[in-house]
Amino acid sequence: MSRIFITGMGIVSAVGNSVAANHEALKANTCGIQYKLDLFPSKYAGLLPFGLVALSNEELLKALKVTESGVTRTSLLGLYALNEALADSKISTEEIQSFDTALIGANTVGGMCLTDELYNDANAKTDGSDYLGSYDCASVNLFLQRHLKINGVINTINTACSSSANAIMYGAMLMNNGYARRAIVGGTDSLAKFTINGFNSLHILSNEICTPFDEGRKGLNLGEGAAWLILEKEEDIKGKNVYAELTGYSNANDAYHPSSLSDEGDGPFLSMQGALKLAKLTPDKIDFINAHGTGTENNDEVESRAMIRLFGKPPAFASTKGNVGHTLGAAGAIEAVYSILSLQHQEVYANLHFKNTIPSTGLTPVEWYTKMPVNHVMSNSFGFGGNCSSLIFSKV
Amino acid sequence: MYIHQTYCISAQQDLLQDDIEQINEPIDKKLLAIEPSYEKIPPGILRRMGKSIRMGVGAALPLISETKVDGIILGSANAGMDDCVKFLNQMVQYEEGQLTPGSFVQSTGNVIAGQLGLITKNKGYNITHIHLGLAFENALLDAMMQLNANASNSYLVGGVDEISPFHYNIETLAGSYKSEDISNKKLYESDSPGCVVGEGATMFIVNNSADGAIAKVKAISSLHSSDLDLVQQQLKSFLQKNLAEGETIDLFLSGENGDNRTLPFYQAVESIAGEDTAIVRYKHMTGDFATASALGLWYACQFLKNQSLPGHMLKRQSSKAAFSNILIYNNFKGVQHSFVLVSAN
Incomplete structure (x- = not known):
């Protein structure tokens, strides 16, 4: 297995449109979640808070110089963050288009953000909109492939809310198995009326700003965004900015319930344990956990319990869902960027809106922005279907 | 990587039928799957399953209900699409009112692999590749890579997709299917744009052992x-x-x-x-x-x-x-x- 390093990052989220802006926002305890929804008409506009990216579709199209019709917000957010990651890594156009460059992206919404168009097309009420080829999730990476002329392995992964953690993992596996020399990995999702109503029907959306790991937590807030990492091998990183090393990853299934985690948290426990095993690290070596921490009753308690089961006394941990909301298929990649920022700057960011520990676990997340030595960070992502994944990033 | 067992559900009762006169013809331009009775799926669960979930779970269980595998690796372009539009239609018709979550939970692309993990209590590697026409190939590649890392493991690998009414409408508008009625016996002589749509689920057990492999x-x-x-x-x-x-x-x-x-x-x-x-x-x-x-x-x-x-x-x-x-x-x-x-x- 070759060592895999991160040489480029790009991100767009509710707290900023670049890595630098996100970094400043995390340091400043910025919450980007607001009672504002102007992307589409919805009865929940103004009633529920969301983590929206502060770029309209028109602004995105203009900034990205996209003239192709039928491109969805999910794809545009994806390209926006991808451009930053590619520029940051300084990989050449020739390298981007080389047959050994893989593009592995995750998303769960695809073109479902286009409620009206999808409704009309799927029910054959029109002659067909511009978006016929854009509803499925693969359409995002097909668009990015066309736009950047990528020739290597391309894949789209959907394991619900853990999707982009698995995209990062799959890219690393391709590199370890000789199917790619470098990999562009990440995820994107835009806010959709579909997901708002879906999560609402499960009664797990909070009508207040979410409070991960707090005793009084009422549920999650949906967000949107995108993030990408450029993965390169040890032999290709000379003279480059190297942000971190990807040392561990693992995927396990909770096998308990379609939309909630088991009491014992077997899936989270196994994915965290598997990532440690691959990284050849003992639990005490993890300095910080970027928790999945959605703010739902079920997730935060089970994740806490699984951390206690594995670590005994868990290391410092926090969720950034209170900053940007739950960005679903983008969450794993966005939180990978945040984990890497912690390693790069030797600091950890506050778990916003936390007040009281959950009595049954007694765990308190990081409450203030703190400078501290950080050598290894674990990042957790758990999703519907019992899909649990954990990544470990290490200081270089 | 070696294939040891296979199971499939397709438009034909007998995919190896010698006599072309005996093969099933498209009905309404669709080659619909001939579904088995799904004896291994508990009836209470079966009733609530959309077709692709039913076919995927139904094709996998004969292989993994008794034989334990170390992970479940599926490829599906549109699993959950049918439930997705059902939920969407409910949302539009009831103007975002009180909706039932059943269709939403079944609308995620990873629903079949998730259900299989749940039904067989499989806590191993579990993933769904959804990259359209390369969803299955990525699943296959994934299995090869998993076996390189875990040489003694076995995996379930498969591909599943259904002709959902909504997906059929979208693809018809996009010109993916033949506009004329055509017998599948004459398919290759047609010289017109579009294909005849089909559906199915195919599952394999793979590992690194050459012994007795197919x-x-x-x-x-x-x-x-x-x-x-x-x-x-x-x-x-x-x-x-x-x-x-x-x-x-x-x-x-x-x-x-x-x-x-x-x-x-x-x-x-x-x-x-x-x-x-x-x-x-x-x-x-x-x-x-x-x-x-x-x-x-x-x-x-x-x-x-x-x-x-x-x-x-x-x-x-x-x-x-x-x-x-x-x-x-x-x-x-x-x-x-x-x-x-x-x-x-």
């Missing part, structure tokens, strides 16, 4: 391009890399689907496969869909096992008495290309 998956390669030359180049380098000196392709399993827009790609690949390579087609039996190539791999396994094939599948005979190396080429919508090299044990 087939070996030697290599996989994929490409996104609409450039014929690039596809030919990629195939040449794929064969050069994966065939030993003097080794040839005995059988070319072509994903030809009657769409005259993609036919030039299949013809170009045929021209590289070799003069004494038998050419075999299967999509008149299965119809075409994003993960139909999983049924292609199922066919390759049966041909290697039986060393015979129905005559109506042959496009070109070869003088070879037996076949070992099979090349499967699939082209999805003229842009997504895959090459899979399979051989006898």
Whole structure:
């Protein structure tokens, strides 16, 4: 297995449109979640808070110089963050288009953000909109492939809310198995009326700003965004900015319930344990956990319990869902960027809106922005279907 | 990587039916799957399952309900799509009122692998690749990589997609299907745009043990391009890399689907496969869909096992008495290309 390093990052989220802006926002305890929804008409506009990216579709199209019709917000957010990651890594156009460059992206919404168009097309009420080829999730990476002329392995992964953690993992596996020399990995999702109503029907959306790991937590807030990492091998990183090393990853299934985690948290426990095993690290070596921490009753308690089961006394941990909301298929990649920022700057960011520990676990997340030595960070992502994944990033 | 067991659900009761007169014809231009009675799925759960979930779970359980595997790796372009639009329709019709979450929970692309993990209590590696016409190929590649990292493991690998009414409407508007009614017996003579849509679920048990295996998956390669030359180049380098000196392709399993827009790609690949390579087609039996190539791999396994094939599948005979190396080429919508090299044990 070759060592895999991160040489480029790009991100767009509710707290900023670049890595630098996100970094400043995390340091400043910025919450980007607001009672504002102007992307589409919805009865929940103004009633529920969301983590929206502060770029309209028109602004995105203009900034990205996209003239192709039928491109969805999910794809545009994806390209926006991808451009930053590619520029940051300084990989050449020739390298981007080389047959050994893989593009592995995750998303769960695809073109479902286009409620009206999808409704009309799927029910054959029109002659067909511009978006016929854009509803499925693969359409995002097909668009990015066309736009950047990528020739290597391309894949789209959907394991619900853990999707982009698995995209990062799959890219690393391709590199370890000789199917790619470098990999562009990440995820994107835009806010959709579909997901708002879906999560609402499960009664797990909070009508207040979410409070991960707090005793009084009422549920999650949906967000949107995108993030990408450029993965390169040890032999290709000379003279480059190297942000971190990807040392561990693992995927396990909770096998308990379609939309909630088991009491014992077997899936989270196994994915965290598997990532440690691959990284050849003992639990005490993890300095910080970027928790999945959605703010739902079920997730935060089970994740806490699984951390206690594995670590005994868990290391410092926090969720950034209170900053940007739950960005679903983008969450794993966005939180990978945040984990890497912690390693790069030797600091950890506050778990916003936390007040009281959950009595049954007694765990308190990081409450203030703190400078501290950080050598290894674990990042957790758990999703519907019992899909649990954990990544470990290490200081270089 | 070796294939040890297979199971599939397709438009044919007997996918190896010799007599072309006996094969099922499209109904309303659709080659609908002949579904089994799903005895292994608990009735209470079965009732609530959408068709792709039912077919996927139903094709997998015969292989993994008794044999334990270390992980579940699926490819599906549109699993959950039917429930997705059902939920969407509910949302539009009730103006975002009180909605029932059933369809939403079943609308995520990973729903089949998740259900299989749940039903078989499998806590191992669990993933769903959804990259349209390369969803199954990525699942296959994933399994190969998992086996490189965990040599003694076994995995379930499969591909599933259904003809959901909503997806059918979208693809019809997009011009993906033939506008004329056509018998599948005449599919390859049609010379018109579009395919005949099919659906199905195909599952395999794979591991690293050659002992008693049906087939070996030697290599996989994929490409996104609409450039014929690039596809030919990629195939040449794929064969050069994966065939030993003097080794040839005995059988070319072509994903030809009657769409005259993609036919030039299949013809170009045929021209590289070799003069004494038998050419075999299967999509008149299965119809075409994003993960139909999983049924292609199922066919390759049966041909290697039986060393015979129905005559109506042959496009070109070869003088070879037996076949070992099979090349499967699939082209999805003229842009997504895959090459899979399979051989006898």
